Amino acid sequence: MDTQLFISVLVTLFVIMDPPGTVPLFLSLTADMTSKLRNRSALQALAVAAGVITAFAVFGQNILSYMHISLAALQGAGGLLLILIALQLLTGTNNGTENANRYKNVAFVPLGTPLMAGPGAIVAVMVFAQQADSPARVAAVIAGVLLTFISLYLAMRFASLIQKILGEDGVELVTRIAGLLLSAIAVQMIADSVQDFVGTWS
Template sequence: MPFDVTVYTTTVITLVVIMDPPGQIPLFLSLVGTRSPEYRRRAAWQAPMVSLLVISVFAVGGKAILNYLHIGIPALQGAGGLLLLLVALQLLTGLGNAGSPQASEDVNVALVPLGTPLLAGPGAIAAVIVGVGAVAGDAGGYVAIAAAIITVHLIVMVVLRYSTFLIRVLGVGGITLLAKVAGLLLAAIAVQLIADSIAGFIATGG
């Protein structure tokens, strides 16, 4: 059972590009910047752990799960896009803290939207399912993909953990500004996911 270095390297590069750890920094800070230091530190490891769990589940039985539920990748993209669009609108308008601030504080953003669908999104899930299918029957390939998934999530965890130091530099005003910019970027990502979903449905005939 030789370890497949090529599969490992390819999977790491693919997931890093899709999950984009540096690109998650402004979104992470905009969502946790006003929370307590303890909450921020906890979110920095909880979000990657949630993503690791989701992606691992889909790596093991993703194709079977999607087939059983009659769900395609375009449907995942559409659902993820709609969810991200709601979060983006909250960041842009500030409605997430209006009317019921306590409820907003109780929401664990490390689970949604950070863990999924920002990190464990349709792109990452699809890439893992395809990767596992490509090495079917090769034990070394399975181990390489598992190692790659863990490596990428360790990278994400380190990036998010040390990004919290930027909060001291940015301050409350900087975090507010960052939230608006992040909301705009998140809205663009959401619209792209929805567009990809529509294109996928058209390409597959619905």
Template structure:
């Protein structure tokens, strides 16, 4: 019965992809910079609000993304290829350190939990596209929604924990360790992106041959 609504493989793939894209450890220095003038209580609240904003945005696209694609006349293979290209760009940013180019804290609005922490730092285009592709690649809508929603929940629990205890984690790991982990995440994401592009191209060719 559980297999009819939950796909462990899809859950693991979506969890890995979204977690790598959001890169909670890599977001720690940015989070600390943007909340440098906040008290401990305010920083805790910002971590919670940023996580909730990101969760709401990504979940909305996971549920309604299928209908958005249908309305725009976009096929799943086309979304896979374009999503793979986008994820590849995100991976290159992680590998080349350009992801650390963030606004100066003095120029950031008071409520940083909404922008840029919640979106686009956490709920960026890469995470949104990856979520939509994961749902649409499922055997059925219910399996896709349940499996991907589970992955989204776990991902944001990890993200919240990283932001909530960001000061201690940054002190424990150090800047160098966080940079190394970010590079590893970037490499994994690049591999996922290439696989996504290949699957999209093969699906598109298969569609043409069956016409």
């Protein structure tokens, strides 16, 4: 397995999906549920997110080819998108719980998508899927995605306990650090995109 790619996938998806940051959102969206229903909602949300991300990872190349979009363009667009998400994390302007009551099943919307399988995660997985050009790199991408989803499930499964341990200030701190890391990853993606474009021009 490509260890470097695995770490890159894990860190990128972890800071985008932000398992600790899902704790307050998950608790607020499932506040009226019993413990059993809350656990079922967590599993449903993960299934929805996994399905969406897998679909884009598998068919993303076909979509790009059909629309004549290069990997460099995708990386640049993804970097810009991740910067917007990072700014939300850094400034605390995430409104994921807004109008949540209008959804019949919060596990599908907004938990599964767009909170987990949002545009940032989708773009990141598509980019990593393009880089998986060998069995070792494919294994690295799959392992990174799976470990991120396991982290998300554990965060939701033990949301009440995590919030008690970290406290509101602790969750806020983790969210801000995730935003900082994500902004650095976004800038690197844009830089790589520019470098690829310049290479095609020379």
